[in-house]
Amino acid sequence: MTIAIKGGTIVTADLTYKADILIDGGRIAEIGPNLSGDETIDATGAFVMPGGIDPHTHLEMPFMGTHSADDFDTGTAAALAGGTTMVVDFCLPAPNQGLVEALQEWHQKAGKARCDYSFHMAITWWGERVFAEMPKVVAEGINTFKHFMAYKGALMVNDDEMFASFSRCAEIGAMPLVHAENGDVVAFLQAKLMGEGNNGPEAHGYSRPPEVEGEATNRAIMIADQAGVPLYVVHVSCEQSHEAIRRARAKGMRVFGEPLIQHLTLDEGEYLNPDWDYAARRVMSPPFRNRLHQDSLWAGLQSGSLQVVATDHCAFTTEQKRTGIGDFTKIPNGTGGLEDRLAVLWTKGVRTGRLTMNEFVAATSTNIAKILNVYPRKGAILPGADADLVVWDPAATKTISARGQKSAIDYNVFEGFEVTGLPAVTLSRGVVAYRDGEVIAGTGEGRFVERPANPPVARALSEWKELTAPRRVERTGIPAGV
Numbered sequence: 190m191t192i193a194i195k196g197g198t199i200v201t202a203d204l205t206y207k208a209d210i211l212i213d214g215g216r217i218a219e220i221g222p223n224l225s226g227d228e229t230i231d232a233t234g235a236f237v238m239p240g241g242i243d244p245h246t247h248l249e250m251p252f253m254g255t256h257s258a259d260d261f262d263t264g265t266a267a268a269l270a271g272g273t274t275m276v277v278d279f280c281l282p283a284p285n286q287g288l289v290e291a292l293q294e295w296h297q298k299a300g301k302a303r304c305d306y307s308f309h310m311a312i313t314w315w316g317e318r319v320f321a322e323m324p325k326v327v328a329e330g331i332n333t334f335k336h337f338m339a340y341k342g343a344l345m346v347n348d349d350e351m352f353a354s355f356s357r358c359a360e361i362g363a364m365p366l367v368h369a370e371n372g373d374v375v376a377f378l379q380a381k382l383m384g385e386g387n388n389g390p391e392a393h394g395y396s397r398p399p400e401v402e403g404e405a406t407n408r409a410i411m412i413a414d415q416a417g418v419p420l421y422v423v424h425v426s427c428e429q430s431h432e433a434i435r436r437a438r439a440k441g442m443r444v445f446g447e448p449l450i451q452h453l454t455l456d457e458g459e460y461l462n463p464d465w466d467y468a469a470r471r472v473m474s475p476p477f478r479n480r481l482h483q484d485s486l487w488a489g490l491q492s493g494s495l496q497v498v499a500t501d502h503c504a505f506t507t508e509q510k511r512t513g514i515g516d517f518t519k520i521p522n523g524t525g526g527l528e529d530r531l532a533v534l535w536t537k538g539v540r541t542g543r544l545t546m547n548e549f550v551a552a553t554s555t556n557i558a559k560i561l562n563v564y565p566r567k568g569a570i571l572p573g574a575d576a577d578l579v580v581w582d583p584a585a586t587k588t589i590s591a592r593g594q595k596s597a598i599d600y601n602v603f604e605g606f607e608v609t610g611l612p613a614v615t616l617s618r619g620v621v622a623y624r625d626g627e628v629i630a631g632t633g634e635g636r637f638v639e640r641p642a643n644p645p646v647a648r649a650l651s652e653w654k655e656l657t658a659p660r661r662v663e664r665t666g667i668p669a670g671v
């Protein structure tokens with residue numbers, strides 16, 4: 190069965206033009222005028238864009254003594270309702286657990302996914318087994334390894350472990366990711382604040398100042414450079430971290446930065462709300478920052494020093510958040526955003542003139558498809574690409590509310606935001622997965638997307654590192670015995 194999307198304006202990362210799209214067998218078969226198929230989707234007055242790719246989600250994640258409340262079923266339903274057609278989740282091996290075994294568990298959980306998905310593998314401990322299994326993970330279609338520089342005593346890895354892992358990534362054509370915060374300093378500040386009786390959710394922000402993030406970002410960049418590998422910094426929330434990335438890129442280093450839609454649009458004032466639940470629901474790491482940091486992140490997207498807008502969707506219910514009453518360090522860290530990322534970025538970015546429509550597509554889909562080496566299968570509107578598409582109604586409006594959302598949690602950090610620009614139809618591999626408020630894709634219809642190693646940037650960097658590696662100078666005329 191073929192589908193024709195007719196009458197719309199195609200918006201990609203580099204072009205805006207009027208054309209129809211013919212879909213056959215889940216892929217884009219043709220782009221041009223006057224196409225027809227067995228079925229027609231009328232896109233008159235709408236923009237047709239590559240479906241969103243969210244490279245940072247934690248669905249059913251075991252964390253801080255609980256599991257995040259959205260699993261691959263509800264999380265990917267939220268994704269499709271928001272115009273996102275692929276998520277990349279984090280596989281987290283337990284202490285001493287093998288990577289391959291953990292991966293099997295994550296495949297099991299992801300069996301419920303309604304949209305396509307992939308995984309990043311987290312390096313949560315270091316040893317010979319991890320070293321030996323990293324190439325096996327790559328052979329399974331995963332080319333990214335995540336390192337937490339924070340969460341001391343839980344997920345955190347130290348510099349020597351990071352250097353060993355980054356070097357292994359360089360050997361096998363994979364890319365390291367980092368959560369960049371100085372975990373030792375955070376742990377110290379948390380204890381100090383608690384000791385002073387500062388135990389509310391606002392102390393979460395005080396315990397993770399921007400300097401802590403900036404220092405860790407600089408350190409990760411240095412380690413990646415010495416290991417000769419590209420680096421992707423997740424949830425960049427502040428100028429200090431952005432500045433480190435900007436400076437590295439200006440020096441020719443292959444460093445990518447990912448701000449979140451939350452950090453772009455919500456500020457630290459949220460933690461001062463007198464309602465404990467309200468503030469705790471917004472506890473995430475890094476915390477929300479002030480206006481100056483937000484301006485820096487927007488400028489990064491405009492200038493190209495930051496490339497991707499993600500959500501870090503890691504949703505906990507109010508009940509789960511209440512574990513931290515009396516001790517802010519026990520509030521499960523994380524917020525939601527999968528359903529709202531595109532609409533909020535469109536409203537606060539495109540509709541304000543901060544971003545062009547093409548920059549919007551680049552930041553929500555195409556750039557990350559290239560970084561993760563799935564372009565042009567994903568993130569593109571080209572013949573042969575998967576027909577992961579969103580028919581975007583730029584005139585549709587709504588007030589964001591937890592009421593009726595697809596996510597399983599009982600609140601929404603964007604509650605009350607008026608958005609203009611929403612998905613009318615989302616297609617996943619050529620099948621209508623969401624239309625007019627209803628998720629149609631069934632649980633289990635998503636597919637695992639393999640991501641091959643050695644993307645072009647990794648290859649280029651390893652060639653450059655090889656060419657510029659220190660070389661011994663061969664000398665003549667050295668007296669014998671010296």
Ligand SMILES: NC(=O)NCCC(=O)O
Pocket residue numbers: 247368472473474475501503522523524
């Ligand atoms: N970001 C957050 O607070 N929770 C999810 C885990 C992480 O990404 O650090």
Ligand SMILES: [Zn+2]
Pocket residue numbers: 368423424474475
């Ligand atoms: Zn993180």
Ligand SMILES: [Zn+2]
Pocket residue numbers: 245246247501503
């Ligand atoms: Zn995360």
